[in-house]
Amino acid sequence: TETFVGHQVLRIVPTTDEELQKVEELQNLEELQLDFWLAPRGLGHPVDVHVPFPSLQPVKAHLEANGISYSIMIQDVQALVDHEQTEMLRSRRQL
């Protein structure tokens, strides 16, 4: 089973063509194993990237080095997945 311990989802909103290009470049870096929940679509539109734990530091460093601001949309992906599972189990137990 795939776990998401330490994973985060980052939200990036490119405001310049350079920023957009840098974000698009991330899509080609397969070794980072990024999962684009919302792919780049243009300036001013959010890009949501699910980043596995080992890639968090390099991705954030890449964004910060290029002056690209981002926010943490989901701080702890595994916590949300666990909560989802818990709720499903609770419903089944109630039934």
Add this chain to the structure above:
Amino acid sequence: PLSTNTFDYTTYHSLDEIYAFMDLLVAENPNLVSKLEIGQSTENRPLYVLKFSKGGTNRPAIWIDTGIHSREWVTQASGVWFAKKIVQDHENDEGLASILDKMDIFLEIVTNPDGFVFTQTQNRMWRKTRSKRSGSLCIGVDPNRNWDAGFGGPGASGNPCSETYHGPYANSEPEVKAIVDFVKSHGNIKAFISIHSYSQLLLYPYGYTRTPVPDQKELHEISEKAVAALSSLYGTSYKYGSIITTIYQASGGTIDWTYNQGIKYSFTFELRDTGRYGFLLPAKQIVPTAQETWLALQVIMQHARDHPY
């Protein structure tokens, strides 16, 4: 659950639970609901479609599918809610009753069962099908890039490891081919709605080309009314427009194909939310999401009913 009245619509369910729900719904409403098997998935799971019909033969029909991208769990859950809603309201709701007087409704709740099971057993974030191809270690094809509409063009990937991999050829995925075959053999589908999440958008064709569809004005007007209806319930805000102008170029998409088949009222929804939880939308939002989406669906269905072509 012993009946669809005791089924818990406020939680996410497994494939087995959803398929059991379907059987219950059919058993409780044999004069309205039937279950069709339109094909089998890559891993030989049945592809079930619920048909809601008051009779007649090959009536004009509305198609709704949910769960084509398996990780978009609020869509399958909403599909379950829609099924129950149709049964509850088919007699007492004037709008729905009049739709069913003239048209049938087909609802495929779990359009990608292999992917759905995989999200529940192995990887909650799985999006694609589970097909394997020789020469690649990567599995799966994006079922919303596998349709024969601008197939293989910009807006899809030829890399099997990509989340938007279009597949080796159009309709390579049995989940897609089953719908294609069904639509072609039925021949009388007048509205086609494919439901995804997330982003809170209502979209119409095209995604593969910037050429506007001939019916762009009408589809835009319908979208405006549908979104207004949706927002009226809980104030959820939606944007609307063509796929390529509202999000990005995407080739091989479902509703581009259905539109090119002559199904004028072809729409795609992207349900809640806009980025607080994304695909991990809390279960307590299932019912509100389904309720508001249903209002928009009714606008589209009523328009299809009132504008035969």
